[in-house]
Amino acid sequence: MSSHDPAPGPEDHSHDTLGRGSYREVLRVAEILRKETVGGMLLVVAALVAIVWANSRFAESYFALRDYEVGYEPWHLRLSLGTWAADGLLAIFFFLVGLELKREFVAGDLRQFSKAIVPVAAAAGGVIVPALLYTVFNASNPETAGGWAIPTATDIAFAVAVLGIIGSHLPPALRLFLLTLAVVDDLMAITIIAVFYTEEVAFTPLLLALVPLGVFTFLAQRYSRFFGLHAWAAWVILLPLGLVVWVLVHEAGVHATVAGVLLGFSVPVKQDQASGGPEAGRGLAEEFEHRFRPISAGFAVPVFAFFSAGVAVGGWEGITAAMTAPVTLGIVVGLVLGKPIGILGTTWLTTKITRRHLDPSFEWIDLVGVALLAGIGFTVSLLVAELSFAPGSSAADQAKVAVLSASVLASLLASVLLRVRNRRYREIEELESVDADRDGVPDVYEKGEVRGDGRT
Template sequence: MASQRRGLRGAADLLREDVVAGFLLIIGAVVALVWANSPAGGAYEAIRDFTFGPSGLHLELSVEAWASDALLAVFFFIVGNELKQEFVHGELRNPRRAVLPIVAALCGMVVPALLYTAINLGRPEALHGWGIPMATDIAFAVAVLAVIGRYLPPALRTFLLTLAIVDDLGAIVVIAIFYTDHVSFGPLLGAIALLAVFAYLQRGVGLAARLNTSRLPNWTLYLPLAAAIWMLVHASGVHATIAGVAMGMLMRTVAQRGETESPSHRAEHLIRPWANGIVLPVFALMSAGVVFTGFGTIFADTAALGVIIGLVGGKLIGILGGSWVTTKLTSAELNPSLSWIDIAGMAMLAGIGFTVSLLITELSFPGDPHMMEDAKSGVIIASLIATVLSTCVLAVRSAHYRRLGTRTAGGEGRAALPGE
């Protein structure tokens, strides 16, 4: 029994590693692409489109929707929680550094949208897809960075996390304003009220215990509350993953008297193995299975071409250019452990679109299946190109930092890198 517990702890520790999570996510995406484009593609679509859930609560969703809206909210909780720790204790405590990824995210949304619009000016029916290349898929981007960038400064991962969160929040706002018929403010206000309760419960070490008079574990209080918040956000018409981000950002990161660690660190320790080992692979398996209809038609379609150029070129120009100009015109500064070539590689990595881009594609062309499929294929192709280009740059930079760390340590193992 003791050896079994040690084995489970070892497996959980392994799943907390970003590299392991990255490999599992990439494997899930590859399996999805191969399966969807194989003779068994019909079975894949049947599983992905199978719906279940309580219809009375408007939660009769497809397997794909449960993966991207519900499961992914768990991952977004981890990301929001990690960002909260950075804002309170880490890199983002410095406003001059915190502002840079925020501006980079905004520029990385505007430039791809402008490029897409310019390419499709002569095709009015395709213009509605201008929002497709705006979004970075944080799950895939962080996974690829973990796999190829073991020796990169931690500040680059923080930059990417901040940028991707702002990017996703911006994309959700764009969806709510331009791609949603209406937002239900009743459920949204209810979610905000429950988020206030969630924040209040974070205030004191004994508060949750006093409310939980039966002395059951704290998750019996927080899990139903989190589920209710998620359901209300989903019912409002806003993308439900925002609930995960909000709860993560509300976590208390400072331990109080009588606590061995803060709720933030305790929650991350418990949830991260489930997020990395189940949430991300299932999400990749259900979201990456796009059927390619033929490369000739894809590159001849201006909608697909606009998506590819927007994600690959627009993200690079917007993020790198916006960051550089910001440091020249304001007091914002780049972390001294990073160089601009690191930011360039990360900007290429931000061209990975996937989830939100695919969602906006479906909302953009509901009456044109052919254009929708070409635009979706454009998202996949752009994401693959962005992955290859960023891998070439960041792998070289990772090797550079590894050599730098080895020299610093006098050849004795891996030294602490700049920014660690």
């Protein structure tokens, strides 16, 4: 136990927070992490290809491809490929964010206020502090001050990819904390986008969107009753309704990724909504997550990264100019320093106020590594940068350079620390293996007795 508070007795876990969760929850999180790790690797590859292409002698072809317009003009759907990726493909990503949030707070271990308060507060701190730091660097320039939300986001795919590569032996409770932190962080980011980056709202299409959204919600809540286990209904009935919601929200002037979150919230988590807890029956949300996560991680997010990460830096002089600009400094300092300070400070303050303890399976130094990982902004930060500044402007290019640089720096710092901690936990696993019963569930998840050194 790394906290200075008196440690609870071996049987007293009533004041533990950020716990390891149920065994079923650990297995679910592990499966998500595996998929997001692959997706994060694809995301990095796509971004690298874009950067190299945008700075090669074939750069004009990259920007021509990104700006090539397709779609239907009367519905304001004739958009560039880059915009389709940001508004359309990212809606799939935020649909999964909505599913995951609802899953955690309805049927997951974090439905308990005592366990949810710390990661939620940490996410809030990780949003507020970077925004304040960015504002300090750009307060004197009204043209760039509007980018304050760029360093507030965490890229779950990128962060999990780093964690998957260097943190295979870290405690499950720590991974659950990162996943929950990033998901809540994404919710805050999409709320910021909806509230602060919507210039003008057309209320007629927004009100009309409530009709297909209501029908979608009604059918989704009664999916098994109406359609049984037939998967065709999801594609033939629910998917078209979801597309109509997306089109109307886009027509209303609200960023269309908000439609993804709303649709995710409308999907039932459990078969029986009357009973809660992680042992509740498998619901439609889990089915959708299983089907859409590979599409999001393997295609939607990497394609968005490909079209958003490409920026012509203009050689060494361009890099030097970009790295000394207030926009760049605000974003880099916000992500690399502001995120860890906000997350760790809020976590410490919350545990002191609520008199709760960290789960004894990990220590504060482990949280420092996770907080550094949260400084990987990338996907959502690039999205907010596109909404903050005019395309092709110097501020937009500086913001992209800053997001890419900060994400790489944060991942390197986190990797150094977490690799050391991962080696420590691997040594513990090699010294003392965890016993398992005939049911295959490790005893630690049945008895709940883990000491601060990780031994049972």
